[in-house]
Amino acid sequence: MLSIDLLRGFAVTLKHVFRRRVTVQYPEQRRVDAPVFRGRHRLQRYADGLERCVGCALCAAVCPSEAIYIEAAENDPNHPISPGERYARLYQIHLLRCIFCGFCAEACPEDAIVMGPNYELSDDSRAKFVIEKEQLLTPPSEGFGEYESFLLPKIG
Amino acid sequence: MSAFLIYTILIVIKIVIVFGIVLGSVPALVLVERKLLGWMQIRPGPNRVGPWGLLQTIVDGAKVFFKETVIPDGVDRPVYDLAPLLVIVPALVVSCVVPFGPAIEIAGIQIPLSITDLDLGLVFYFAVASLTIYGIVLAGWSSNNKWSLLGGLRSSAQMVSYEITLALSVVGVLLLCGTFNLREIAEKQAGGFWYWNVCRQPLGFFLFLLAGLAENNRLPFDLPEAESELTGGYHTEYSSMRFVTFYMAEYVNIVLTSAIITTVFLGGFNPPYPYEFQGTWLDGLIGVVWFGIKVGALAILYIWIRGTLPRLRYDHLMALGWKVMLPLAFINLFITAILIALERPWWEMCAVGLAILLMTDIFLSHILWRRRRAVY
Numbered sequence: 001m002l003s004i005d006l007l008r009g010f011a012v013t014l015k016h017v018f019r020r021r022v023t024v025q026y027p028e029q030r031r032v033d034a035p036v037f038r039g040r041h042r043l044q045r046y047a048d049g050l051e052r053c054v055g056c057a058l059c060a061a062v063c064p065s066e067a068i069y070i071e072a073a074e075n076d077p078n079h080p081i082s083p084g085e086r087y088a089r090l091y092q093i094h095l096l097r098c099i100f101c102g103f104c105a106e107a108c109p110e111d112a113i114v115m116g117p118n119y120e121l122s123d124d125s126r127a128k129f130v131i132e133k134e135q136l137l138t139p140p141s142e143g144f145g146e147y148e149s150f151l152l153p154k155i156g
Numbered sequence: 157m158s159a160f161l162i163y164t165i166l167i168v169i170k171i172v173i174v175f176g177i178v179l180g181s182v183p184a185l186v187l188v189e190r191k192l193l194g195w196m197q198i199r200p201g202p203n204r205v206g207p208w209g210l211l212q213t214i215v216d217g218a219k220v221f222f223k224e225t226v227i228p229d230g231v232d233r234p235v236y237d238l239a240p241l242l243v244i245v246p247a248l249v250v251s252c253v254v255p256f257g258p259a260i261e262i263a264g265i266q267i268p269l270s271i272t273d274l275d276l277g278l279v280f281y282f283a284v285a286s287l288t289i290y291g292i293v294l295a296g297w298s299s300n301n302k303w304s305l306l307g308g309l310r311s312s313a314q315m316v317s318y319e320i321t322l323a324l325s326v327v328g329v330l331l332l333c334g335t336f337n338l339r340e341i342a343e344k345q346a347g348g349f350w351y352w353n354v355c356r357q358p359l360g361f362f363l364f365l366l367a368g369l370a371e372n373n374r375l376p377f378d379l380p381e382a383e384s385e386l387t388g389g390y391h392t393e394y395s396s397m398r399f400v401t402f403y404m405a406e407y408v409n410i411v412l413t414s415a416i417i418t419t420v421f422l423g424g425f426n427p428p429y430p431y432e433f434q435g436t437w438l439d440g441l442i443g444v445v446w447f448g449i450k451v452g453a454l455a456i457l458y459i460w461i462r463g464t465l466p467r468l469r470y471d472h473l474m475a476l477g478w479k480v481m482l483p484l485a486f487i488n489l490f491i492t493a494i495l496i497a498l499e500r501p502w503w504e505m506c507a508v509g510l511a512i513l514l515m516t517d518i519f520l521s522h523i524l525w526r527r528r529r530a531v532y
Contacts, residue, residue: 001517001518001521001522002517002520002521003513003514003517003521005521006465009464009465010460010464012464013196013460013463013464014196014460016195016196016197016198017192017195017196018195019198020198021195021198021199021200022198022199023198023199023200025200025203
């Protein structure tokens with residue numbers, strides 16, 4: 001009956017008033033991200049501190065939105081920056097162009113670039129969205145060497 | 157001091173207090189609405205500004221004051237400027253006739269707790285409240301925007317249609333009370349909730365409640381501003397204070413429609429138990445508090461309805477107004493008149509009203525609804 005249907009609807013909304021709220025109060029509370037979360041990129045290092053990136057520019061080649069710019073340079077044999085012959089002298093990602101598809105991480109033969117957990121990417125000028133290698137490298141405080149690639153089959 | 161001077165001062169004081177309360181209830185109601193709608197959608201609602209989000213609407217109001225007034229090209233300036241005022245002024249003027257409490261006596265002066273004790277109070281309410289339509293239609297027309305115009309057109313059709321039901325549904329009460337004076341209507345319902353008109357006119361109460369929703373353009377009858385179809389309807393092209401005028405008028409209208417329903421059907425300022433008003437200031441306070449509780453409960457019911465029911469389709473709206481509610485209002489009027497002429501007791505009137513509601517329900521859900529006709 002119409003009235004019973006209507007009253008049932010009112011009962012539903014009334015019940016929801018007393019339900020636990022599902023809202024995450026963002027700056028104070030944070031959700032636990034999935035291990036395969038594709039946030040901002042990171043450049044990884046080996047345990048001895050050497051950069052994994054060898055400046056091959058495969059990531060730049062595969063990038064569908066051409067957001068990555070790389071200039072490679074020869075390693076100085078006495079003070080190598082990466083274990084290979086070359087390293088990335090310049091590694092820039094234009095975050096406003098990036099679509100976070102993760103192809104760069106997939107293409108990387110050295111597992112140097114991975115999708116990190118950081119999703120707080122707002123800023124107040126366009127220039128700040130072109131991020132440099134120093135911002136992309138895993139900071140020493142977060143440890144060298146050990147990391148989990150998003151390609152590792154963890155879910156599904 | 158002459159009696160005239162005292163009377164004038166009293167009226168000015170009452171105007172200031174009543175307008176202050178009515179306008180002050182707007183931010184409170186908006187906050188309650190946002191909180192309640194949030195809870196119904198399993199969200200917390202506004203909770204950032206002030207403790208528990210209590211300052212949210214005040215901050216919103218302050219923000220709106222500093223916003224730029226954007227006036228689109230090609231608007232009809234005089235009409236465009238006039239429209240918001242045509243909406244808010246009738247809404248506020250209606251508050252003049254609402255009795256907020258029983259007459260009290262201070263220092264030998266009789267003070268009725270309403271701005272004016274108009275003998276044609278209910279007629280005044282209908283006359284003035286329907287002026288709101290002009291504001292909405294003119295706003296839609298002068299905005300030089302198709303969607304605004306559509307919103308204005310819809311509102312004119314909708315409000316004119318439901319106006320008839322609104323007025324007809326209280327005629328039963330008028331027959332019972334024999335007066336248009338809202339204070340007298342309220343006083344006739346003294347002596348406990350079984351004396352309230354809602355117990356004699358359940359059908360009239362129901363119709364008035366629904367038609368009141370439609371008159372205020374509230375969900376599920378908010379077609380004039382249907383966001384998903386008309387990007388805001390008649391007030392699309394209004395910004396800053398002009399927009400807030402429309403917004404405030406909507407909530408003032410909710411408060412005052414609730415006040416009129418309370419006065420006409422829910423016993424006005426009478427408590428739901430037998431109580432004799434002696435005219436002291438304490439009695440006045442009791443009356444005002446009970447009045448406020450009832451108005452608040454109705455306003456919350458309006459919010460609850462908004463949180464539950466989806467918007468009606470336009471032809472459904474018109475069909476409901478003309479083919480269901482208007483005939484029901486006529487049936488209610490005739491049956492009330494017959495029962496009064498036969499001098500039947502009040503519970504018979506109540507039973508008949510409820511029976512008609514039940515029959516309508518069965519009729520709508522089992523005959524028309526099953527055939528999927530566009531009547532309901």
